[in-house]
Amino acid sequence: MIEDENIDILVNDVFELYGYDFTEYSKASLKRRISRLYTLDKFPSFAELRYKIKNDPGYLKRFVEEITVNVTEMFRDPSFYLALRNEILPKLGTYPYIRIWHAGCSTGEEVYSMAILLKEAGLLSKSIIYATDINPDVLEKARVGIFPIANMKLYSENYIASGGRLDFSSYYSANYDGVKFDESLTKQMVFSAHNLVSDGSFNEFHLIVCRNVLIYFDKQLQDKVFQLFDKSMGKLAYLALGSKETVKFSSIHLHYKQVGKEKIWRKTE
Amino acid sequence: MAQDRITAPLKLLIIGGSAGSLTVLLKVLPALNYNVSLSIVIVVHRKNTPDSTLADLLASRTKIHVKEIEDKESLLGGTIYLAPPDYHILFENNGAVSLDFSEKVNFSRPSIDVAFESAAEVYKERLTCILLSGASSDGVKGLAEVKRNNGNFAVQDPSTAQAPYMPQQAVNKLHPNTVLTPEAMIGFINGL
Numbered sequence: 001m002i003e004d005e006n007i008d009i010l011v012n013d014v015f016e017l018y019g020y021d022f023t024e025y026s027k028a029s030l031k032r033r034i035s036r037l038y039t040l041d042k043f044p045s046f047a048e049l050r051y052k053i054k055n056d057p058g059y060l061k062r063f064v065e066e067i068t069v070n071v072t073e074m075f076r077d078p079s080f081y082l083a084l085r086n087e088i089l090p091k092l093g094t095y096p097y098i099r100i101w102h103a104g105c106s107t108g109e110e111v112y113s114m115a116i117l118l119k120e121a122g123l124l125s126k127s128i129i130y131a132t133d134i135n136p137d138v139l140e141k142a143r144v145g146i147f148p149i150a151n152m153k154l155y156s157e158n159y160i161a162s163g164g165r166l167d168f169s170s171y172y173s174a175n176y177d178g179v180k181f182d183e184s185l186t187k188q189m190v191f192s193a194h195n196l197v198s199d200g201s202f203n204e205f206h207l208i209v210c211r212n213v214l215i216y217f218d219k220q221l222q223d224k225v226f227q228l229f230d231k232s233m234g235k236l237a238y239l240a241l242g243s244k245e246t247v248k249f250s251s252i253h254l255h256y257k258q259v260g261k262e263k264i265w266r267k268t269e
Numbered sequence: 270m271a272q273d274r275i276t277a278p279l280k281l282l283i284i285g286g287s288a289g290s291l292t293v294l295l296k297v298l299p300a301l302n303y304n305v306s307l308s309i310v311i312v313v314h315r316k317n318t319p320d321s322t323l324a325d326l327l328a329s330r331t332k333i334h335v336k337e338i339e340d341k342e343s344l345l346g347g348t349i350y351l352a353p354p355d356y357h358i359l360f361e362n363n364g365a366v367s368l369d370f371s372e373k374v375n376f377s378r379p380s381i382d383v384a385f386e387s388a389a390e391v392y393k394e395r396l397t398c399i400l401l402s403g404a405s406s407d408g409v410k411g412l413a414e415v416k417r418n419n420g421n422f423a424v425q426d427p428s429t430a431q432a433p434y435m436p437q438q439a440v441n442k443l444h445p446n447t448v449l450t451p452e453a454m455i456g457f458i459n460g461l
Contacts (some may be wrong), residue, residue: 028360029367031387033371069369069370102366215340215369216342217357218341219341219365244337245340
């Protein structure tokens with residue numbers, strides 16, 4: 001285990017040298033992720049880890065990728081996707097075009113899930129999905145759209161539980177141990193690096209999806225990000241969070257009303 | 270980050286369990302006294318079903334307030350918290366709890382090891398961990414970390430466990446001073 005003081009030292013190094021600001025991330029999470037990396041990469045001492053980070057920009061990429069959590073799945077929490085399908089997309093469908101932002105999309109599994117929902121609702125061609133993450137390498141994986149074939153059984157079950165009625169395998173072609181999702185889905189996606197800590201609003205959206213990202217931030221940073229989202233949403237736009245995340249305790253909560261039981265809020269003014 | 274150095278004054282009890290642990294909880298929880306200086310956190314392996322009723326079930330058996338942990342919630346005394354399914358729980362220096370959706374550990378999320386290890390350094394001697402019945406190897410590494418940080422720990426007597434593997438691993442590797450039957454666990458917790 002790495003001492004708390006050393007976590008602070010590393011976080012400061014990374015900010016000063018590379019501009020990545022982790023100072024308002026959850027301390028407990030940083031500690032666990034840095035300790036995990038320290039063990040994985042078999043550093044003999046904290047000083048060696050610090051030296052590597054300060055002097056090897058290539059290793060910095062690995063550091064950022066391992067410190068941020070990139071665990072995701074397609075149609076995670078199927079009841080959430082069922083609510084999107086039945087309650088939210090019909091509303092969005094009344095607009096001439098639909099702009100969606102997936103903030104912190106990681107390797108893109110949920111972005112592809114969204115594209116499939118849009119396609120089945122007949123809305124994909126008038127939609128643009130902006131998919132962003134702090135980490136350019138995971139975004140590249142998302143853009144390519146190749147996922148392990150071993151996960152398809154779970155994803156297919158999730159898809160059906162989310163109200164999907166087609167053969168899930170019709171959306172991809174299998175190749176050895178990976179499957180590649182159809183280009184018609186990717187066509188409406190725009191991938192770009194965006195850091196929720198330091199980058200600002202870049203458009204106005206009808207739906208922002210940010211699931212299981214805020215849990216890695218401390219309260220102050222969570223609130224800043226809520227304000228960024230608020231600035232990036234038009235009236236009556238939707239904000240969708242992870243199953244254990246809430247707008248309730250944030251400074252923007254007065255202007256948001258929860259839609260049904262899922263973690264989806266609608267901006268009221 | 271000055272606020273991070275203020276540590277919560279509460280004592281913390283974490284109970285970790287897997288297969289066969291629910292019957293123990295249902296026996297122990299009804300007999301627990303309300304203790305305003307003790308937070309109790311329960312970390313059990315369970316399926317992620319949309320309408321999770323375990324909190325309701327446990328709440329129906331005890332006078333103590335039972336709730337599922339929410340992200341960044343500050344722990345209060347006199348309360349029983351339940352780790353939500355499919356998230357690890359991590360303990361912050363300021364008395365709050367964070368949820369974490371990173372890789373499964375010991376094929377489990379929540380992982381008992383992750384909860385024990387994270388709490389060990391923050392709560393040190395104010396922490397007590399109890400490992401219940403289970404067929405997994407989760408929890409033993411975490412208990413070792415609790416021990417290293419001068420926390421207290423106890424293990425369910427494997428001969429009383431429906432799935433003795435998990436507590437037996439802890440007995441073999443850590444030689445705990447306190448090995449408890451479910452009945453004895455009641456007095457042990459009420460004495461904290």
